[in-house]
Amino acid sequence: MDDVFRAVKVTDRVYWVGAVDWRLRHFHGYLTARGTTYNAYLVLADKMTLIDTVKAPFKKEMLDRIASIVDPKEIKYIVSNHSEMDHSGCLPDLMASLKPEKVFASMMGVKALKEHFHLDGVTRVKDGETLSLGNASLVFAETKMIHWPDSMFAYLPEDQLLFSQDGFGMHLASSERFDDEIDSSLLEYEGAKYFANIILPYAPLVTKLLERVAGLKWNMKFIAPDHGPVWRKDVDKILGLYAKWAAQKPAKKAVVAYDTMWQSTAMMARAISEGLEAGGLAVKVMPLDVCHRSDVMTELLCAGAFVVGSPTMNNQVYPTVADLLTYVRGLKPKNLVGAAFGSYGWSGEAIPQIIDVLKAMKVDVVADGLRVLYVPDEAVLVQCRALGADVAEKVRSNVG
Amino acid sequence: MQKWICDVCGYVYEPGAGDPDNGVSPGTAWEDIPADWVCPVCGAPKSDFSLIG
Numbered sequence A: 001m002d003d004v005f006r007a008v009k010v011t012d013r014v015y016w017v018g019a020v021d022w023r024l025r026h027f028h029g030y031l032t033a034r035g036t037t038y039n040a041y042l043v044l045a046d047k048m049t050l051i052d053t054v055k056a057p058f059k060k061e062m063l064d065r066i067a068s069i070v071d072p073k074e075i076k077y078i079v080s081n082h083s084e085m086d087h088s089g090c091l092p093d094l095m096a097s098l099k100p101e102k103v104f105a106s107m108m109g110v111k112a113l114k115e116h117f118h119l120d121g122v123t124r125v126k127d128g129e130t131l132s133l134g135n136a137s138l139v140f141a142e143t144k145m146i147h148w149p150d151s152m153f154a155y156l157p158e159d160q161l162l163f164s165q166d167g168f169g170m171h172l173a174s175s176e177r178f179d180d181e182i183d184s185s186l187l188e189y190e191g192a193k194y195f196a197n198i199i200l201p202y203a204p205l206v207t208k209l210l211e212r213v214a215g216l217k218w219n220m221k222f223i224a225p226d227h228g229p230v231w232r233k234d235v236d237k238i239l240g241l242y243a244k245w246a247a248q249k250p251a252k253k254a255v256v257a258y259d260t261m262w263q264s265t266a267m268m269a270r271a272i273s274e275g276l277e278a279g280g281l282a283v284k285v286m287p288l289d290v291c292h293r294s295d296v297m298t299e300l301l302c303a304g305a306f307v308v309g310s311p312t313m314n315n316q317v318y319p320t321v322a323d324l325l326t327y328v329r330g331l332k333p334k335n336l337v338g339a340a341f342g343s344y345g346w347s348g349e350a351i352p353q354i355i356d357v358l359k360a361m362k363v364d365v366v367a368d369g370l371r372v373l374y375v376p377d378e379a380v381l382v383q384c385r386a387l388g389a390d391v392a393e394k395v396r397s398n399v400g
Numbered sequence B: 001m002q003k004w005i006c007d008v009c010g011y012v013y014e015p016g017a018g019d020p021d022n023g024v025s026p027g028t029a030w031e032d033i034p035a036d037w038v039c040p041v042c043g044a045p046k047s048d049f050s051l052i053g
Helices: A056-067 A091-098 A107-117 A184-216 A235-247 A264-278 A293-301 A319-331 A350-360 A378-399
Strands: A014-016 A019-021 A036-038 A041-043 A049-051 A077-079 A102-105 A122-124 A130-132 A137-142 A152-156 A161-163 A222-224 A253-258 A282-287 A305-309 A337-344 A370-373 B004-006 B049-051
Touching: A014 A222, A019 A056, A077 A091, A091 A107, A102 A107, A107 A122, A137 A184, A184 A235, A184 A293, A184 A319, A222 A235, A253 A264, A253 A293, A253 A319, A253 A378, A264 A282, A264 A305, A264 A337, A264 A370, A264 A378, A282 A293, A293 A319, A305 A319, A305 A350, A305 A378, A319 A350, A337 A350, A337 A378, A370 A378
Parallel strands: A049 A077, A077 A102, A102 A122, A161 A222, A253 A282, A253 A305, A305 A337, A337 A370
Antiparallel strands: A014 A041, A019 A036, A041 A049, A130 A137, A137 A152, A152 A161, B004 B049
């Protein structure tokens, strides 16, 4: 057997047997600047159980890690907590080669696995059902739409350990496997980025889920997600952060995202940001030729204002700005004040188009948008600064 | 006839369209959909739907 990749002990009965992806930089629209991990876990019980698998190209790494402690053919059960292919990627192959006794998923998971891989033979588990592994057990809790219909948690009461698939996870490749081994501000940043870009549209469901879990009185000594480190020291911290992020209370911060053709819209962005700053807000100016949409979204998570600037090109919103708006509106951030601005040459449709999107997002839009023909002079820039100050005043009154 | 929205995932049941893939023909009113029908997107039960008119 290969000795290169080894399993990592989480508890006496739970081992991490996943894969580290140091190269990954793009994950369906999300810039994963620090790579990621695909976490799978082995539960050493009378019925040896594998919790989730890894993305298909990493199959050998996972199997080698499993083989470092047991013969993979001894796996009796596989649990699929989430059907997305970074976790289910090896499932068809493992079902064929290891021939487990049973493979479990939620009702929507059974359906999703069939629709992904055209396979049968997955057994449905119900919300609240307990599965006996002999000398251990798993209790399932459906977490529909956090973040897919098939998503569910599995709780191992004997170790007070929650397998949370994408929940409480983050894209972070590391040699360390546990939260106490990694800088806490890095965990908070990448955890926030993950929440903002993946979980945010389902924030109201997260709030309900946290209440439900509190009601179940599951003691959680460990939270083992499918990406990033296992939480064992600061479980309460990540739970508290999720409650805070899900509540979406506005903060005294503005994000100014824009692109520019000849620097005119850029000059307006700077003037607006000066007004926001003078109005008491922290400001992040994010030029879209160098800032990634997923990083803009991270900054919006705990913000109070979203100010969008665009030139008009061929009667349309500038493409990078249109990209950002499509991405952000899908993530449904709430409780934001907003405004639109930009330079134009002849028709200037971008501004009303942006305002339409902001209004559809239920952003509280200040003013009708600030447009200037070609290059702004000092008078226009002073108006820009005033717009920033107006936005700041609204945010301050929202924050209270 | 009235439309209903799934509180879990946002899917809207439109009586005119029905949900034929799951045995609910177009033109079926909400009240006439069987009790064991679930949201075709996320699987939530009828009790998780709200009237939108």
